[in-house]
Amino acid sequence: MPTLLRPYAASLLSLVVAVAAAHAQPTRIDVVTPVAPELAAFGPQAIGVRTLRAVDRQRPDILRTKDGQPTARYDRQFVLEVWYPATLAAGQASGATYRTIARDPSIAVTLQGRAARDAPLVATGGPFPLLILSHGYPGSRYLMSHLGENLASKGFIVVSIDHADSTYDDQQAFASTLYNRAFDQLFVLDEMARLAAPGSGHFLSGRIDVSRTGLVGYSMGGYGVINVVGGGYSDAAVAMRGGPPNRLLAERAASNAAYRASIDPRVKAVIAIGPWGMQVGAWDAAGLSGIRTPVLYVAGSVDDISGYTKGVRAMYEATVNADRHLLTFVNANHNAAAPHEAPAETLDATGRAVIGFTQHADPVWDSVRMNNILQHFATAHFDRYLKDDATRGAYFDVVANGSEAVYAMDREGKPLPTHTYWKGFKRGTAVGLILEHASPAPGGR
Incomplete structure (x- = not known):
């Protein structure tokens, strides 16, 4: 090699080694950047985490039911990740490692957080409000793990769902997700109520107040959340091509009086991030008018999956009987705010993206910055509606x-006197964000 080229070759080798070293490190889900808004900071509680399993008996089996034939049934399996305020024993290490997979199931992923695996739930305080996290299609219970740890440190018990037929290693026909998503969220609420009941013998016994429950759903998770709180599916959705057989979606359609009567009053507030469906007619104005629960909609202004003007914004505008906000990340796409930073394993040794990177990254916005903004507003939203902290309204x-x-x-x-900057935001950091509010129509709440 010519002498003059050796320094450049050495520099290139150093760069490749540095990228490879970074690639080997776990991806942290607990980063709060110096420009993060105020309420993104972790709270005072230590964090525990446990993995639970649950079974919903005799759920309709969408994948094995044919139109016009009897509806098959099966036991639907759940894996749940639970974050909670904890007490660490002397010398107990925090910093949980989460081992999962990328969008390509052959790629193993390691995430690093702050929680302590199987730590005791804190003995004082509570019972704590419940939050349920619901990922997209496909996804995993770790997709919003950054939010799970963050909110647990602030006095919430947070449960994140692996939705069967809708995870990275178990993605099945879309009809299953269309039918099951809202039912999954409601089942997990009921399961947490069962475990929290006095005398259950579970570590959550007496420690959750399920009458103060909040939901966070991303994409198809948001689709489920909207239906749980009263956004009944349209009749067009019930008959959509590729939808659940035997018109089973009618169980939770706006035109079904039994659905209207079934809305669960334990759910007091929700966040719907890029909720799917409006752009394909899954809802209409009449269906969305059934929502009376406070909703924080979150969206990227160029979302090409759920749509913006005819998608999430249209949903916000049609939710006329609820107090609601719309937080828009200008020029962000469908990955706005919800997914944690792209795992290191989705970059090769030269720093080029492989399968799974685009499941997390946005072309314009930094993922961690968006995560921090979501943590800030989620804290304010749920403190306000689940802990009755009226002072949090100032952040909106x-x-x-x-x-x-x-x-x-x-x-x-x-x-x-001229200061009008967003509460809790540092100078210049609200640029690129739009936060709108609409009150319920007279008589809507």
Whole structure:
């Protein structure tokens, strides 16, 4: 090799080694950046985590039922990840390692967080509000693990679902997800109520207040969340091509009076992130008018999966009988806010993306920054509606377009009369965000 080229070759080799070393490190789900908004910071509680299993007996088996034939039934299996406020024993190590897979099931993924595996649930305080996390199609119970750990540190018990037929290593026909998503979320709520009952003998006995439950759903998880709180499916959705057989979706259609009467009052607030369905007619204005639970919609303005103008924004506008907000990440796509940072394993040794990277990354926004913004608003939203903390409303009382807010502080850091910047946001960090609010129609709540 010519002498003049040797330094460049050495530099290139160092770069490849550095990328490979980074590739070998677990992807952290607990990063809070210096520009994160105020409420993204972890709370005072240590965090525990446990994996639970559950079975819903005799669920309709969508994959083995033919139109016009009797509906088959089966025992639907669940794997759940539970994060909770914990007490660490002397010398007990925190920093849970989560071993999972990427969008390509052959790629093993290691995530690193702050929780302590199987730590005792904190003995004081509570019972704690319940939060249920529901991933997209496909996904995994770890997709929003950043949010699970963060909110557990603030006095919530958070349960994240692996939805059968809808995970990275078990993706089946879409009809199963269309039918099962809302039922899965409601089953997990009932299962947590069973485990939390006095005398259950479970570590959660007496420690969850299921009458204060919140849901967070991403994509198809958001589709389920909207239906759980009263967004009945349209009649067109019931008959859609490729949908569940035997018109089974009618069980939770807006036109079904029994569905209307079944809305679970234990669910007090929800967050729907890029909820799927409006752009293909799964809902209409009449169906969405059935929602009376406070909703925080979250979306990217160029979402090409769920749609924005005719998708998430249209849902926000049609939810006329509920107090609701729409948080928009300008120029973000479908991956806005919910998925944790792309795992290191989705980059090869030269730093090029492999299968699974685009399941997490956004072309414009940094994933960790979006995660922090979601953690901030999720904390405010659920503190407000599940813990009755009215002061959290101030975090939503903002100039709608973050780029138009004025940051004006004196030398002592006190706001001047012209200061209109988003509460809890550092100077310049609300740019690219839009937060809108609409109150319920008269008589809507």
